[in-house]
Amino acid sequence: MSQKIYVTGIGLISAIGDNVEQTLDSLTRGKTGIGELELIDTIHKTRIKVGEVKHTNEELIKRVGLPADTKITRTSLLGMIAAKEAMMWAGIKDTNDFRTGIVSATSVGGMAITENNFNDYLNVEKTGDFLDYILTHDCGDSTEVMAKYLHIKDYVSTISTACSSSANSIMLGARLIKNNMVDRVVVGGSDSLSKFTINGFMTLMILDKEQCKPFDKDRKGLNLGEGAGFIVLESERAAAGKEILCELTGYGNSNDAYHQTASSPTGDGAFLAMEKALRLSGLKPKDIDYINAHGTGTEVNDLSEGTAIHRIFGDAVPMISSTKAFTGHTLGACGGIEAVLSVLAIKYNLVFPSLNFTNQMNELKFRPSTVLETEHPINHVLSNSFGFGGNSSALIFSRH
Amino acid sequence: MEALIEQLKQEIIAQLNLDGLKTEDINPDTPLFGDGLGLDSIDALELIVLLDKNYGLKILNPADGKKIFQSVRSMAEFISENKK
């Protein structure tokens, strides 16, 4: 069970870039993707800022090379683009040489289409090929579409645990390899913006009207985002002869068991998840060089997470930032996207800035990094993801 | 004021699905949250919508709700002071 899990590929698409190269460019130049909502018709348009991928579904369909009239969700399209990039990075051309799986994650699946078609679905007088979208609603649909597109068939599954979903798919991927179920697995998640999610978060009153300010004393809430992020995990045997980007050395999932939507003030779930991940990796807290925090910018998350971080690291908190002020909170995709960013942090020895931070929180002793750090060796990165229902996950990536 | 309190109690029971609770079970001065009626932050958001829907009163910052939703009486007072 002490088998190593290698990361050999990364791919992502979000408001700050259509691929790894563009993303890295935005991150190093401090260019946020958060701005006006353009592609969704909602009455809240002017009341929120979002991290939107500025391509229509038609453009995305073209980009993945499907016929223009394909009935496919935005969640699937974003996922296909990111997962394909990760596969190409890993140099996987044939999925028959090794047992290959895919585990994806999403919070709303095909909701962005269901919400527009719902009344037509119920109106039996109205027929047409829009009915082909009915079965694209389920969360599992996007994974199946991706699996077919990428010719993956040895293991296909989908996880939905709200905002920790794709960190959990990465964790499951590692366990599938360790249990000899597959030799390599494409893992991550995808979520598209929808009116449903926007309205839902509006009712919870946790959306910032302006750019979010993670870990700032005057933070007002989060910005929603969309995108997809995938990494390729391979066993030592499957990765032989390849460039190893880093290793996945630790992971842990725990439940806060405090409230359906709010995190506990003591950060119990977050604490346990980080503790489990550290134990599995065999690392000490002082070995961690950078924490890519969940850091949504809500009052409750940042306090809970920050408290849990102090419980693990004491006063010696490593460099830390939240990249949510670049991408927005991409919900089911954020664990995957931030896993890619963690891999990049190790590959290029970078700590990405926490944008919009000014004033330190009274309750916490650390300040997030606000500029791009390039002078420190980054060997071990901790990436946190927490979701509704108290679902708390932590991943640790380590230099190979 | 007493009539408004009675009406509010009914509306709160309906909005929050407090099945099994009767208006006479709610003391207008008992705290709605914590040890009193045992409501939580999600109920507070439901009450914000109740004020908007039934009385046209908008609370933009959930933190303002803390004072307003102390008890049924404080809610009634807020309504009578602010209703146009």
Add this chain to the structure above:
Amino acid sequence: MGAYIKGIGIVSPQKTFNTKTFLTETVEHTTNSLRCIEPYYPEFINPVLARRMSRTIKMGIAAAMVSLRDAKVEMPDAIITGTALGCWEDTEKFLVAMIENSEQLLTPTAFMQSTHNTVSSQIALLLKCMNYNFTYVNKGFSFESAVLDAMMMLGDSDAKNILVGAHDEMTEKYFNITKRVGFWKEEAVATSEVLRSTTNGSVSGEGAAFFVLGKEKGEDDYAQLRSLKMIFEPENEHQVEEKINELLSENGLTCADIDVVVYGKSGDVRYDKIYSHLEDTLFKNSASVSFKPLCGEYQTSSSFALWEAAMMLKTQTIPTAIQVNKQPKSEMKNVLIYNHFMNTYHTAFLLSQC
């Protein structure tokens, strides 16, 4: 791998909630959309908490609590659920309100409960269980993914007892929507007539079933769950046979060792052929039983079949309501479940007597 079934709780369109009895009476429904018979909830859920919960949440929690009680396990080492649609009723409620009120005056309750992992989270919350908590949402493989995770975890961690379950609910609107893609029968069918139906489509169903799976053998276990396989869109009958043989040989068995097969026949003339084929070929000497006439067709219906198989092995009886052909020749040692949803998601579970 392999796991011992230590406790079961199940809410279904039949009177299954009391696990001390095994289909001693069946409820005859005449419909094309079955609804669950719900238990009395205050015994399991505080009414203050229950006021926010939709049907699937309450059914899921009640089933989970009963299974833990049944297994005499207070704190499971993990909670893993599978659901195709999550909390659909809440999703639909928020969606309809959003459309009808043009995005105005919406409240958070339905939205926050609509998350797919609400049931596993609420169970954790009630138990104050801070352990591993996962929810799989993979259409017709949702429950199977959850069971597979649990079986892996019993092998690769210190976990002793894992709560694993499935839940899905049907609403009138969603029934009408999915009827448009040909899932369901146009006409109402009586429970006892489902297998004789000659029309397209199934009778829709729903349910919540939870199991405590344990690493170590105990005295009161229901059965041993040995292995399971998923086959996505099999190309032909031959591929199905191959996978079943693979499953059996991996466990040192042959078709002749299978005393009873639980088939997922749903009365849909388009898709029941594979079951008849297996009945006539691989398993012509095994007894056949059904389950879908009782619980209806839904994406996590194999959880009902797992309950049925475990109960048969424990009680060594086959209730007449599920018996399709002969009784097994001798005692029931090995039971195979073969099920598929809409001929796309094929699954096989292998269970043995403890």
